[in-house]
Amino acid sequence: MYIVLLGPPGSGKGTQAEVLSRVFDAGHLSTGDLLRDILENQDHPLYPKVQVIKEGRLVSDEVVNQVVEDGLKRPEFRNGAIFDGYPRTPAQAAALDRMLAARGKKVDVVIDLDVTKDVLLYRLLGRLVCPRCKRIFHERQGLAECPDCGVELVRRGDDNEETIMQRLEEYKDKTAVLQDYYRNSPAVYIRLRISDASKTAGDVQEEITDRLRQHNVI
Ligand code: AMP
Numbered sequence: 001m002y003i004v005l006l007g008p009p010g011s012g013k014g015t016q017a018e019v020l021s022r023v024f025d026a027g028h029l030s031t032g033d034l035l036r037d038i039l040e041n042q043d044h045p046l047y048p049k050v051q052v053i054k055e056g057r058l059v060s061d062e063v064v065n066q067v068v069e070d071g072l073k074r075p076e077f078r079n080g081a082i083f084d085g086y087p088r089t090p091a092q093a094a095a096l097d098r099m100l101a102a103r104g105k106k107v108d109v110v111i112d113l114d115v116t117k118d119v120l121l122y123r124l125l126g127r128l129v130c131p132r133c134k135r136i137f138h139e140r141q142g143l144a145e146c147p148d149c150g151v152e153l154v155r156r157g158d159d160n161e162e163t164i165m166q167r168l169e170e171y172k173d174k175t176a177v178l179q180d181y182y183r184n185s186p187a188v189y190i191r192l193r194i195s196d197a198s199k200t201a202g203d204v205q206e207e208i209t210d211r212l213r214q215h216n217v218i
Contacts, residue, residue: 001024001026001079001080001108001109001217002026002080002081002083002100002105002106002107002108002109003020003024003026003080003081003082003083003107003108003109003110003111004083004086004087004096004107004109004110004111004182004187005017005020005082005083005084005085005110005111005113006110006111006112006113006175006178006179006182007112007113007114007115008115008120008167008168008171008172008175009120009124009164009167009168009171010115010119010120010121010123010124010127010164011113011114011115011120011194012113012115012123012194012201012204013084013085013113014030014032014084014085014134014136015136015201016111016113016201016204016205016208017030017082017083017084018135019201019205020082020208021082023209023218024079024080024082025079025080026077026079026080026081026082027074027076027077027079027080027081027082028081028082028084029068029071029072029077029081029082029083029084029086030084030085030086030134031064031067031068031083031084031085031086031088032084032085033134034067034068034071035050035053035059035064035067036053036156038050038067039051039053039054046063046066046067049063050063053158054157054158054163055163055166056158056162056163056164056165056166056167056170057166057170058088058089058170058174061089061091061092061095064086064088064092065091065092065095065099068083068086068092068095068096068099069099072099080105083096087178088170088171088174088175088178089174089175089178090177090178090181093178093181093182106186106187107182107185107187108187108188108217109187109188109189109190109212109215109217110182110185110187110188110189110190111190111192111208112179112182112189112190112191112192113192113194113204114191114192114193114194115194115195116194116195117168118197119194119195119196119197120164120168121161121164122197123138123197124159124164125159125161125164126138126139126140127139127155127156127159128143128153128154128155129153129154129155129156130146130148130149130151130153131151131152131154132146132149132151133146133148133149135148137153179191188215188217190208190211190212190215192204192207192208192211
């Protein structure tokens with residue numbers, strides 16, 4: 001199963017990707033996580049090319065496509081992948097189609113998380129992440145450490161108001177066009193509207209499950 005999660009930063013792609021990865025026994029491929037790993041390793045050959053992350057700008061298609069191509073070779077992706085934050089441009093979407101076609105596969109489902117700006121800002125400005133397992137939390141939960149790893153939760157460097165605004169602009173300019181790309185593709189297209197900050201990840205998960213059932217995907 002190959003699922004693409006579309007949606008702006010803070011829309012909950014990472015959280016839902018984790019759940020879907022367990023449901024379908026498919027790997028969770030977050031390009032943001034893969035690129036941040038490179039950003040922490042000064043000796044990595046792609047290190048200079050990922051610095052734009054700090055400004056909230058997109059890394060080049062060439063670099064991201066290479067990172068995904070290499071990532072998909074890992075054993076956790078043998079049954080499929082849940083793509084979180086990829087593709088983000090039409091050129092990446094075309095590259096993904098080619099990578100999957102080379103394996104005799106295609107994008108099966110696209111889940112578009114359409115979240116209002118108020119909810120995005122509330123989530124991103126309060127977001128905390130476990131640096132080890134990458135699980136996502138919110139400061140309203142009052143946790144200092146990851147309940148699974150016991151490691152101190154941190155804020156992402158790009159979760160500040162200025163960079164968030166830039167990232168939302170990048171989404172509107174470059175990624176929103178993918179909605180049409182996938183609506184016109186054979187993939188099952190599921191769009192969820194989220195305008196209420198009190199809606200939990202569990203609520204969204206239930207809605208996704210219902211919609212996947214309606215489309216006979218599960
Ligand atoms: P994310 O964790 O998905 O919010 O991504 C964090 C940052 O990594 C983004 O703001 C971009 O700078 C970069 N990034 C992640 N995925 C991609 C992608 N598919 N294409 C280009 N840049 C990306």
